[in-house]
Amino acid sequence: MEKKKLVMIGNGMAGIRTIEELLKVAPDQYEITIFGKEPHPNYNRIQLSTVLQGDTTINDIIMNDWAWYEENQIQLFTNESIEKIDSNNKQVVSAKGRVVNYDDLIIATGSRSFILPIPGADKKGVVGFRDIANCEEMINTAKDYKKAVVIGGGLLGLEAARGLLNLGMTVDVVHLMPHLMERQLDAVAAKMLKTELEQQGMNFLMEKKTTEIIGQDRVTGLRFSDGSEVEADLVVMAIGITPNVQVAKESDIYINRAIVVNDYMETNVKHVYAVGECAEHREITYGLVAPLYEQGKVLAEHLAGKQPKPYEGTILGTQLKVSGVDLFSAGEIYEDETTKSIIVQNEYDGVYKKVLIRDQVLAGIVLYGDTKDGNRLFKMLTNKEDVSGMTSVNILHGGCGAVDASSDVASMPDSELVCGCNGVTKGTIVTAIKEQGLSSVEQVSSCTNAGRSCGRCKPMVADILAYTLGDQFDQTKQKTALCGCTSLSRDEVVEEIKAKGLQSVKEVMNVLEWKNEEGCSKCRPAVNYYLGMIHVDDYHDARDSRLVNEKMHANIQKDGTYSVVPRMYGGVTTAEDLKKIAEVAEKYDVPLVKLTGGQRIGLFGVKKQDLPSMWEDLGMPSGYAYGKTLRTVKTCVGATFCRFGTQDSMGLGIELEKKFERLDTPHKVKMGVSACPRNCAEAGIKDLGFVGIDGGWEIYVAGNGGVDLRAADLLCTVKTKEEVMDISGAFIQYYRETANYLERTAPWIERLGFEHIKQILEDEMKRNELNERLDKTLKRYNEPWQEAIENKEIQDKYYTTISIPEMN
Ligand SMILES: Cc1cc2nc3c(=O)[nH]c(=O)nc-3n(C[C@H](O)[C@H](O)[C@H](O)COP(=O)(O)OP(=O)(O)OC[C@H]3O[C@@H](n4cnc5c(N)ncnc54)[C@H](O)[C@@H]3O)c2cc1C
Numbered sequence: 001m002e003k004k005k006l007v008m009i010g011n012g013m014a015g016i017r018t019i020e021e022l023l024k025v026a027p028d029q030y031e032i033t034i035f036g037k038e039p040h041p042n043y044n045r046i047q048l049s050t051v052l053q054g055d056t057t058i059n060d061i062i063m064n065d066w067a068w069y070e071e072n073q074i075q076l077f078t079n080e081s082i083e084k085i086d087s088n089n090k091q092v093v094s095a096k097g098r099v100v101n102y103d104d105l106i107i108a109t110g111s112r113s114f115i116l117p118i119p120g121a122d123k124k125g126v127v128g129f130r131d132i133a134n135c136e137e138m139i140n141t142a143k144d145y146k147k148a149v150v151i152g153g154g155l156l157g158l159e160a161a162r163g164l165l166n167l168g169m170t171v172d173v174v175h176l177m178p179h180l181m182e183r184q185l186d187a188v189a190a191k192m193l194k195t196e197l198e199q200q201g202m203n204f205l206m207e208k209k210t211t212e213i214i215g216q217d218r219v220t221g222l223r224f225s226d227g228s229e230v231e232a233d234l235v236v237m238a239i240g241i242t243p244n245v246q247v248a249k250e251s252d253i254y255i256n257r258a259i260v261v262n263d264y265m266e267t268n269v270k271h272v273y274a275v276g277e278c279a280e281h282r283e284i285t286y287g288l289v290a291p292l293y294e295q296g297k298v299l300a301e302h303l304a305g306k307q308p309k310p311y312e313g314t315i316l317g318t319q320l321k322v323s324g325v326d327l328f329s330a331g332e333i334y335e336d337e338t339t340k341s342i343i344v345q346n347e348y349d350g351v352y353k354k355v356l357i358r359d360q361v362l363a364g365i366v367l368y369g370d371t372k373d374g375n376r377l378f379k380m381l382t383n384k385e386d387v388s389g390m391t392s393v394n395i396l397h398g399g400c401g402a403v404d405a406s407s408d409v410a411s412m413p414d415s416e417l418v419c420g421c422n423g424v425t426k427g428t429i430v431t432a433i434k435e436q437g438l439s440s441v442e443q444v445s446s447c448t449n450a451g452r453s454c455g456r457c458k459p460m461v462a463d464i465l466a467y468t469l470g471d472q473f474d475q476t477k478q479k480t481a482l483c484g485c486t487s488l489s490r491d492e493v494v495e496e497i498k499a500k501g502l503q504s505v506k507e508v509m510n511v512l513e514w515k516n517e518e519g520c521s522k523c524r525p526a527v528n529y530y531l532g533m534i535h536v537d538d539y540h541d542a543r544d545s546r547l548v549n550e551k552m553h554a555n556i557q558k559d560g561t562y563s564v565v566p567r568m569y570g571g572v573t574t575a576e577d578l579k580k581i582a583e584v585a586e587k588y589d590v591p592l593v594k595l596t597g598g599q600r601i602g603l604f605g606v607k608k609q610d611l612p613s614m615w616e617d618l619g620m621p622s623g624y625a626y627g628k629t630l631r632t633v634k635t636c637v638g639a640t641f642c643r644f645g646t647q648d649s650m651g652l653g654i655e656l657e658k659k660f661e662r663l664d665t666p667h668k669v670k671m672g673v674s675a676c677p678r679n680c681a682e683a684g685i686k687d688l689g690f691v692g693i694d695g696g697w698e699i700y701v702a703g704n705g706g707v708d709l710r711a712a713d714l715l716c717t718v719k720t721k722e723e724v725m726d727i728s729g730a731f732i733q734y735y736r737e738t739a740n741y742l743e744r745t746a747p748w749i750e751r752l753g754f755e756h757i758k759q760i761l762e763d764e765m766k767r768n769e770l771n772e773r774l775d776k777t778l779k780r781y782n783e784p785w786q787e788a789i790e791n792k793e794i795q796d797k798y799y800t801t802i803s804i805p806e807m808n
């Protein structure tokens, strides 16, 4: 049966959760196309605060990588917004003019930062805080400027302010109201919060209304309604959000504050749904993920025809992600004549607790300084539990004064909520641990979703694991399980492959009893790599288990096109090769021809179906610009032309590249060869670097010039090219055999210790053994594009077009 077409506008948290839920209940129902305005795959927006605060990196917050879309056969267009919905013809039109038909349409466009409509708001240095681009702008600004002002003392503003302090800026927070976070905290809790944040270094300008942003091109300060001014190099607006509904505005979809939906997320137009922050349900638009995920589940089940329970709205619980601050708030904040309150204020310990009760049920909770009763109280609030038989102590502190984590967990009822973001209870987690044999927090997350959003519940998940597994709980496994599909660590998997002689990815997963028999995008490429590393003589590579770029032998670009980067050994080319590249660029109408950082020429924006014939026309080897393998060997001109050169850097570079090209390594490997210590080829920030000196070469290892800058360590000095090849081969092979898949040489050497690696490489016998295994492995590689050109099956399987929506 032909699949129905589902199009989703927006590639954010609520939308993608909806698709994940849909794939669970109706994996084959739809051919799915997603448009995202941002250039990234789906990421955890919540964690932008932690990225800004320096606790994690952008790479770590990707939730569904490119491979996930590919594996689920989802056509993703990033960096491409939808500008028009034509609900009569059931079509959407993108800003690039792409027209795509749908049977069902989901609008999941989220919100944008509200920017004060005041003079100067468009100056350089004024940003919202909503996406990766904003986050990067703040991080970059902090490198050159020192004074930040955050407008808005709500959740977002305070998390941004903490991040900017961590980036070394001085920070003023401008707030309109008399106390901070007035939507979540009462005056007492807000005062305690303000005192704590002042101690952390924030300065507050309370009850200030900004009327103008001053400066020429770039912001230099703010002016307030009372005439006072404050200096600023960076202004972050965190004064709330505006739902993104422009795209629906010109159609006949009904919009109030946001897109109005019913209890099944249906809009007034048939086959058009809205979910997330762009949706308005019973006159409420939500700005936290918990309700949006509930909406997503209902919508997915509705689309799958499962007749879900209607979505009836959510009571929100909030916390602030600033270290040193422990607060929780839910429901109503302020007393009135219909409420009775229980209040405990312990100024000495900095603890404040307030529970509001109306008609014998909880109406609101404010906790500051001690939030361990937050989830229990929140459950009482949402379940509308009758508290008439309870004392105030019982309400505030529960049945017993338990202290340690395990007894806390033991006394928790199964129905108690553990992960507020994802609505996961203790009972669900315990059942998953027992039934699926889970043994790490990561596995519990991937199985139940607990911990996948703000991450605050992870310590509690770990406590539940420890309590449920008892003696079998192994703290070390918490970090080392290969992925959620197995409880085995990398080393255990490698040992099992060797001991049991396992030959294929499928066999590894079967014999080692993977929980998910197909594996996932994390373990499949890793297992394929380990198998290839172990079976030196022969290994039948599982191409479909590789990461998408390696599978395609081309780097997939933001817009779904690919890049073509032919090899230029040592960065050296010829007029003949340049002519070929120019002809191919012209023939295939290549939109961008660019010199890459690795001294070669890249052709960008190539259509998938053009790849084989382009490579055939080029007749050059692949540069593997997409691979976990040797990428480039950067060289300086060296002794051949440079008057400072003492060695033949180009000659050595070419020899190295020819020897190690195509070899699978745990992560990409880059090399640099300079012919004198002026080091023009930047050998000091390469995985392997060589610097010519009088009478020989210095060999440097484990440098990195990327995000985590690391200067390479001097491993040794040698006299001849042969020694260089010998040490390099042994180094690479030792890295191949001992690193975790996707671990660069820099973290690997930190983990194993430089001295240890040096000792191994100083041992001639070990070096010989390593080189022997390496040489055997190198024999089995062929030129991948030559194979593809000669093999029709490969071409049909990987390089024909599938369901790419047509351009208008
Ligand atoms: C810094 C920060 C910290 C946060 N912390 C928390 C927290 O601790 N807890 C919590 O629960 N929530 C938190 N949130 C809120 C949470 O991130 C949002 O509620 C959630 O991301 C909303 O999901 P969504 O899918 O509705 O919107 P989004 O995640 O914003 O996704 C919408 C996507 O649609 C795209 N889009 C918009 N228009 C178009 C178009 N016309 N065509 C194509 N694409 C389009 C947007 O570019 C965006 O990528 C935080 C938010 C921020 C910014």
Ligand SMILES: NC(=O)c1ccc[n+]([C@@H]2O[C@H](COP(=O)([O-])OP(=O)(O)OC[C@H]3O[C@@H](n4cnc5c(N)ncnc54)[C@H](O)[C@@H]3O)[C@@H](O)[C@H]2O)c1
Residues within 6 Å of the ligand: 116, 151, 152, 153, 154, 155, 156, 157, 159, 174, 175, 176, 177, 180, 181, 182, 183, 208, 209, 210, 238, 239, 240, 241, 286, 287, 288, 318, 319, 320, 321
């Ligand atoms: N930890 C979390 O749960 C978390 C963290 C960050 C963001 N978020 C979500 O992101 C969204 C945006 O957060 P937000 O804090 O911007 O929104 P918000 O609406 O919660 O808070 C905005 C704050 O700015 C203040 N304000 C409004 N106008 C002002 C002005 N002119 N000058 C000074 N202050 C002014 C308001 O009084 C309010 O306290 C919300 O939906 C929020 O829930 C949640």
Ligand code: SF4
Residues within 6 Å of the ligand: 636, 637, 638, 639, 642, 643, 644, 645, 646, 649, 674, 675, 676, 677, 678, 679, 680, 681
């Ligand atoms: S590294 Fe030395 S030899 Fe090479 S180009 Fe620079 S100055 Fe010349």
Ligand code: FES
Residues within 6 Å of the ligand: 418, 419, 420, 421, 422, 450, 451, 452, 453, 454, 455, 456, 457, 458
């Ligand atoms: S509470 Fe946020 S991920 Fe669990």
